[in-house]
Amino acid sequence: MINDKNSQKIVDIIQNFARQHSLWVLAYGTGCGAIELPPTMTSRYDAERLGVRGAATPRQADVLLITGYLTTKTLKRVIRVYEQMQDPKYVIGFGSCTINGGMYWDSYNTIKALDRYMPVDIYINGCMPRPEAVLSGFAKLQKLIQAGKADGAKKYKENLEWYRANQKNVIPNWRMPEYNW
C-alpha cells in the first residue's frame, strides 16, 4: 500500500506540508547577518508564526543559515555542520558576501561564492538583508519545499565529488569524516 503511487503522493503532500511549516533553523552566525536574526525571530517580525524556530544542534535542524562572508576557516566548520544535519536539509545564503564575495572580493581568506562549496537553496540578497527580506526568503523556501524543489541535499549527495574537489581546493588540510549518506 505504501508503494502505491497515489498514497505515496498523499504521504508526500503531508510530509512536504510538515516540512514546509516546520523549519528549524541553525543560524551559523558568521558575518554581520547574525545581527539581523534577533529582530526576525522576536516580537516585531516573529518568524515563529511561519513555523521557523531555532534549533540547538545540527542534528535537529532543517535549515542552515549562512549569515554573511565565510573565511576558509569557518567554511570548514560550516561544511561539517551541514554534513551533520539530517536529510532533508536546506541552506540559505545571506547577503552579497555569500553570493559573490561582496566587499571581501579580494580578501586572501574569504570564499566568494558559497554555492561552489555547498548546495544553496535560497540566496537572500542585500548587504545585509533586512528582516523583511529574510522572511520573504523563508516564504520562498517554503514554496520550494511545497513544490518539492528544495533538493539541495540531494544535489550535494549526487555531486559530492565536485563539491569535495572545490572544498579541498580551498581547504588544503582536509581531515574530516567521510560523508556517506
Added chain:
Amino acid sequence: MKEIKKTVIEKITTHFKEVTAQQHDGNRVDFFIGKEEIPAILFFLKDEMGYNHLSHIACVDWLEEKEFEIVYIVWSYTDKIKIFVHTRVERENPVMDNVDMIWRQANTYEREMKEMYGIEFTGLEAPEEFLLEDWEGPPPMRRDFDTEAYAREKFWERPGREDARDVRETIIERTGEELPDFAKKYKR
C-alpha cells in the same frame, strides 16, 4: 609628568648606552634600540621601573628599508606613562628574541607576528597554527604579498565582477590625493 619622563629617559640612557630617546607630547616616550638589547631593556623596564603591563607588540613593514620595525608598548600603572621600545630586524630571515617569559601575553602577539609577517622568534612556544588555518601562501601581512592576485588565483570568482577595483585606488582617484613615492612603487 615631564619630570617623570625625564627621569625615565635618564635612567634608560644611563643603563643602556646605545639607546636613543624621543619625547612625545602627552604620556609617551619612545626608545630606539638594537634588537640584541630588547630582552634586557624590557626586563629592566618591568623589574626595575615598574612597567609591568605589556600593552601590545606591533610590527611595521619597512619594505623600502628592507627592515621590520617591532614596537613593544609597555605601560606603568604608577608612572602612567607609555613607553614605546622600537627595534629593527632585517627583512630577510627575520629572527627576534622571544620575550614571552617576561610577559606571558607576549606569546599571543609573537605568534600572530610569526604567522602574519614570518618573523621567527627564538624558542617561541607555538604548538599549532594560530590565526591562519591551513595557510600555505607567504605571510599575508607583508607588504609585498599581493592579496588580490592570491585571492583571484585561489578562490573561484563569480563572473561579472571583473571591474572590481582596489578600494584605495577608488579613494585616491576621487580625492586626488598625492601618493608617497614608495607607495607608487608598490602600487598594483
Added chain:
Amino acid sequence: MKEILYYTWGAIVSFVVAFSVGITYMGLNRKITARVQNRYGPPWYQNFIDVIKLYSKKTSIHHGVMHHMGPAFIMVTAVVSLLVIPILNGNKFFPNLNFQGDLIFLLYIMVFGPLGMALGAGQTGNPNSAIGVTRGLSQMAGFEIPWVMALVALMIQYKTTSIVDLMNVQVESGRWLMFSSPFAFLAAVMAMLGMFRYAPFDIVGAPQELASGPMSENGGKYLFVMMSAGSVFTFAKLTLYVDIFMGGADNLIILVVKTFTLYLIPMLYGITSPRYRTEQSVRWFWGWPSFFGLLAILQAALF
C-alpha cells in the same frame, strides 16, 4: 482473549489521547508564550507539524546501542506510567494497572526513562549531553524531595499508597485533596515546576548554552520518539496530579480542563522566569517546597 484485545484497544486509545492532548498542550504552551511576549506565535497545532516533520526526516544517526535505545526507554516509561495512572474515575475502558503501592512504583518508574535516556545521551560522546544529564539528575535529586514529602503526607493521612484509593476518598467526601491537604498540594506543585523542566528549571537542556543538553545528538526520528514520549509523559503526570489532588475526572473533557488548568502553572511560571543555575534550583527545591512538604507531613501526622 477478548478481554486482552479489549484492554489492548483501550491502551492504544489512551495512548493516542495522551499523545494528542499532550502535544496540543505543548503547542498551546508555545502559543501562549508568544502571546505573553507580544508575538503572534505559531498556530496551536504547530507541534503536530513538528512531530510529523521529525518523523518524515529521511535520515537519522545514532552513536551506539544505548543511544539507539534511549528514546525507547523514555517512551516505555511514559507508556507504563500512563498504564498505571488511572485516567478516568471508575472507567473500565482505559487500562488500569493500578495496585496497592503504585505511588511508590510510580516514583521509581518515572526515573527509569530519564535514566535510560541519560545513558543514551552519555553514549553520544557529546560533552553537552553529559553535562545536561548531570544537571538533570542533580535537579531531580532536588525536586523529588518535596514531591515525595507531599506523597508521603497523603499516604499517611489516607492510609493508602494507591491512587485509586485517593481518588475514591475525594469522590466520597466530595472534597479535593488540594483543599484538604493544601500544603501537600503546594509542595507537589512546586515539585512539578522542576518535573516539567520549564524555566526557571530549564538549565538541563539550555539551548544556547548546552545545545539542548541530553538531546543534542538526537535528530530525526529519535527526536520524534522523544517528543511524543514527552507529550505522553506530560499528560500522564498531569493526570496523576489531577487524580490525587483534584479528585480525578469523570470524562475526558473534565480531565482536559483540569489538566490544562494545572498545566498553566508551570507554563506561566516558566514564561515569566529567568533561569536558575543547577545548585540554585536544587537549593530552591530544598527550601520552601520542602518546608511545605514538611508542613504537609505534620498536618497529616497530627490531624
Added chain:
Amino acid sequence: MNMIYILFTLMFGGAILTFLAHKVSGLLRDTLFVLTVLASTVLFYTKIHTGDTVDFSISGLSLQWGINAYGRIFSMIVLGLGVMASFYSVSYMKGKERLGYFYFNFLISLMSMMGILMSHDLVSFFIFWEMMTWSSYFIVIYNGKNVQRSGINYIIFSALGAYAMLMAIVMVYAHTQSLMIPDMMQAFPFFPAAYKIWLPILFLTAFTVKAAMMPLHVWAPDAYADSPMAYTSVFSGALSKMGIYGMIMVFVTMVNYLPDDTWFRETIAWLGAITAIMATLWAIAQDDARKLLAWSSVAQLGYIITGVAVGTPLAMLSALFLSVMHALFKATLFMAVGAIEKQTGTTKFTEVTGLIRKMPWTFISSLLAIIGLAGIPPLGGFVGKWMLYESLINSNHYILVIAIFFASTSAFLYCYKFLFGFFLGQEEKEWEHVKEAPALMVLPMIIMATLLLVFGVFPGIVLKPIDLGMQTLGYSTTAGTFWSMSGLFNEWGNQIMMRPLAYAIGGTFLFFLIILTVKGFKETRYVTTKDISSSGEVPLEHENLTFSEGFYQPFLRAVCPVMKRRMMTYYQGFGQGMEAFFDYLRRVYSGNGQTYAIYVIVFVVILLLFKNSLFG
C-alpha cells in the same frame, strides 16, 4: 564424623593446601581453591540440614555448631558469592604475586563467615568473627597500597568492635554461666537493668563496625577500595552482611526485651539513614570507581540498617531481602570494576571512557546491577526498597522515609556516573585494543545480574527462605504464597501486580525497540562518537571530549555545607591527641638510671606511707 566438622575441615584444609600448592604450581593452586569452595558449597547444601548441630567442649566451655534457617539466608549469600568470586578471582588474580597468601586468606574468610553463621555459642562466634577480621585485613593490605591508612583503620575499628563484643560475651558468660546463644536469648529478659542497656550497645558496636554504620564507617571506603576487586565483591557483599546478621540477632533477642526500646531503635534507624545520605553524597563526589562503589556499599548498608532497626516484620523482611540483593548487585559491580581494571589498568572515570562496544557483557551486567541498585522496577532492588518504604510509613517513621528516599534518589547520580564514566562517552584511541574480560570473569557477573532480574520478577524465590529464617527468629510467617507481599495497611496476602507489570514494562520496551530498529528506521546509521555536533569542530584523534572531571560539581556545590566535615578528621584528631598524650606519659621512662633508682625509693616511701590504707 559429623558433616559440620567435615565442612570446616574441608575449608580449612583446603585453605592450607591451596597455600602450599602455590609453591608447586599455579594450576594446582587455582584448582584446589575453586574445588574447595565448590565442594564445601555442595557439601553444605546436600549434607547439612537445617537444625543439624554438633556439640563439643573446649577447656570446660561447652560449645555448639549448627545451622538454622536464619543462618541459611546468609549462607546463601556467603556461599553463592564465594563460588562466583572464586571463579572470578582465578581469572582476575592471574599473574599477580603472593597468590597462595591471597587464596589462603580468601578461604579462611569464607570459612569464618560460615563459622559465624554456624556458631550457636558466643565463643566460637567470636573466634570466627576475629578470624574473619584478620583474614579480610590481610587481603585489604594485599595490594600494598595505602596500607597504613586503610589497613590500620580497618583493623582498629574491627578490633574496637570485636573487643566490645568480647566484653559483652564475658558479661553474658559471667551472668548466665552459659555461652549458648539460645540461652542468652532466654536469659536476657531477666538480666539486670544495666546489662540490658549495655549488652545491646556493646554487641551493636561490633556489628555496626562491620556493617559500616555512621560513626564507625570510616574504615569502610578505604578498605573496600584497596582490596583486590575479586575479594571486595565478597567483602562488601557478604562480609559486611555478617554485621547485619549480628544486628538482627541483637534486635530480635535483646532490643525487643528492653523496657523502652523506642529510643534505641530510633537512634539506630536514624544513624542508618544518615549513613545512607552521607555515604551517597560522598559516593557522588568520587572520581574512582572503587571508591564510588565503596561509599555506595556503605550507603546501601545504611538502608538495611534502618530496616533492621525499625524492626517490624515487613522492615525486617525488606532488610533481609535487600541484603541478598545488595550482595548480588554490589558484587557484580565490583567484579565489573575488576574486569575493567584488569583490561585497562585503571579504575578512574577520568581516564577510561567508551568501553561499551569493547566490553558489552560487562556493560550489560553492570547496567542490570545499577538498575537493581537504583531500585528501579522490575529488578530486585525495587522490591526491597518498596517493602522498606511501606514498613517505614506503616510504623510511622515519616521523616525517616524522606531521608531514605533522598539517599535513594541521590543514588541515581552516582549510578549514572558509574555507567557513564566507564562505558559511555567517546571511544578513545588509547582503549582501542581493550577486549572483553575473560569468560571466567564475565560469567559470574552475568549470572548474578540475571539472578537480580529473576529475583526482581519472582521475589518469592528469595522471600521464602527469608520467611523461614524469620520464623526461626520468632516472627510469624509473613508470606502465604510466592506472590503475596505486603499491601500497605492491608492484610498480608494482598496480590501485587509485579508480574503483569514486569510483562507490561518488558512488552512495551520490546515493542518500541522493535519499532525503532525495524520499522521506518532503515535510514538510521551508526556514526562514531567522534562525529558529534560540537560547533562544527572535528575532534582530533587524541582529543577526548568526554565530560568526566568535576562531574557533579553543581550538585556538590548545593550540598557542600554538609560535606565540609569528615568523620575521619575527628578520629584523626583523637588519634593524634592520644599519641601525644602517650608520648608525654612515656617520658616516665627517662632512660636515666638515677631516675629509676629514685622511682624505687619513692615507691617504697609511698607504700610505707599508705601502708595502712593499702593493706590491712
Added chain:
Amino acid sequence: MVGSPVLFIAVPLLAAFLIPLLGMVWKESIRILPGLVLLYMLVLAITLLEQVMHTGTIVEILAGWKPPWGINLVFSPFTGILATLMILMGFIIWIYSYRFKNVDFEEAKKYFILFMMLVTGSVGIVLTGDIFNQFVFIEITSISAYALTAFYKHRDSAEASFKYLMVGSLSSMFLLLAIILIYSQLGTLNMADIASKAHLMKPEFKILAVIFFIVGLGIEAEIFPLNGWVPDAYAQAPGPVGAAFAGIVVKAGVYALIRIIFTLFDVSGTHQFLIVIGLTTMIISEMAAIRQDRLKRMLAYSSLGQMGLVLVAFGIGTEEGIFAAMFLLINHAIGKSLLFLSGSYLVYNSADKYISETNGMGKFLPVTSFLFALGALAVVGMPPFSGFWGKFFMMSAAAHANMLLIIALILSVSLIELVYYFRVINRIYFYKKESHITPKKPTVNAVIAMATLGVIILIIGFYPDLISGYLHQASQALLDKGKYIQDVLSTGQLLTH
C-alpha cells in the same frame, strides 16, 4: 622415677661449671652440653609433672633436715608447670642460640655458662620452698642477667646493665630486709612454716615485710615504677637473652611475688594492690610501646604490658583468675620469646634496630616474618591463636568477679597493643625494603626453634585443652594454702636424702 627435683638445680649448675672444662677438650661440647642438660631436665620435668598431677605435690628435702629447718624443694602442680615452662623455653632458646658466636669460642663459652646459670637460678626460684634460698637464686639469676645484658660490651649495653645492676641491688637490699624482718619475728625461713605461723606476726611487721617483698620482687616481676631497667636491658641484650628474659626470668619474678602474696601472708588488700599495679603497669607500658621506634624496645614495653595483665589476672584471686593468669603467662612466654627471636633476625643487620628497618622483610625472610606475624597475632590475642584463650579466660574470670571496668580498660589497652603490632606487620609485608639493609637469613637451628614456638602457639590455639587440665590443677594448688603447708611440713611425698 627418673629423678628428683634437686636435679633441676644440681645438673645445670654442674653443667655450668663443666662447660669451661669440657671446652678445653672439645670445643663443640660447650654448645652441645647445655642442650643435653636442658633436654634431660625437660624430660625429667614432664615426667615429674605427669606424676605430680596424679599423685600430688613432691617435696624434696635436702641434706636430711626436715622442714621447717632444712632446705626443701617443692614440685607442686603450680611450681612444676612453671619450671617445665622455663626449661622448655630454655631448651628452645638453646636450639636457637646453638650457633651463637660461632667463631668466638670464649664469648660463646661465657654465654652458655651464663645462660645455664640464668636457667638454674630461675628454676630454683620457682622450686625452692625456702625464702632465703629463694633470695640466693634470685641473686644468681640477677647476676647472670647483668652479665648477659652487658654481653655485647657496647657503651649502651654497659649502661643498660648498670641500670639493671643498680636497681637490682636495691631490690636485693629490700628483699634481705624483708627476710630479716621475718626471721626476727618468726625464726623460720621455710615458706610453709612462715605461712602457717604468719598470724603470729605483728600486723605492722607483716605489712612491712610484704611491702619490702613487693619492692624487692617487684623489680624482677617488672611492676610499674620499678621496671625502668627493662627496656634497656631487653633491647641491649643479645636476641636470645631478650627472649630468655621474657620467657624465663620474668616468670620467676612473678612467681616469687605471687607466692609471697598468695601463700606467705594473709594480708588483705594485696590482691587489689596487684590489680591496680598490674593495670598501671599495663597501661603505661603499652602507651610507651606505641611510641617506640625501635623494635626491641617496643617488644620490651609490650612485654611489660603483658606481665601487667598477668598480675591483674592473679589479682582477681579466684581459681578462674589464676588459671587465666597461668594461661596468659604461658602464652606470653611462648609468644614474646618468638617475637624476640624472630624480631632480632628482622633487624639483624641494621645499626639502630629501627622498626622502619624491617620494611619489606616479608619478601626476603618469609619464614621469619611469618613467625613474627604469628607471634604478634598470638600476643595480641587474635583467635584462633593461643593468646586469645588466655585473654578470654582472664576476662570471664574478671566478669565473674564483677570487675567489668577492668575488662573495659584491658580491652582498650589491647587496642593500643593491636595497633602497634599491626603497624609492624604492615611494614614487614607491605612496605618497600630500605636499600641499605641486607637481611640475614636465619640459621637452621634458629628456624627450628622459632618454628617449634609457632607450632606450640597453633596447637594451644586450636586445642587449649592440651594444657588447661594442668593449669586448673596448678591454680587449685596455688590457692589451696593449707594443702601446701601440709604437704611441706608433714606428710606429702617426702623425698629424703
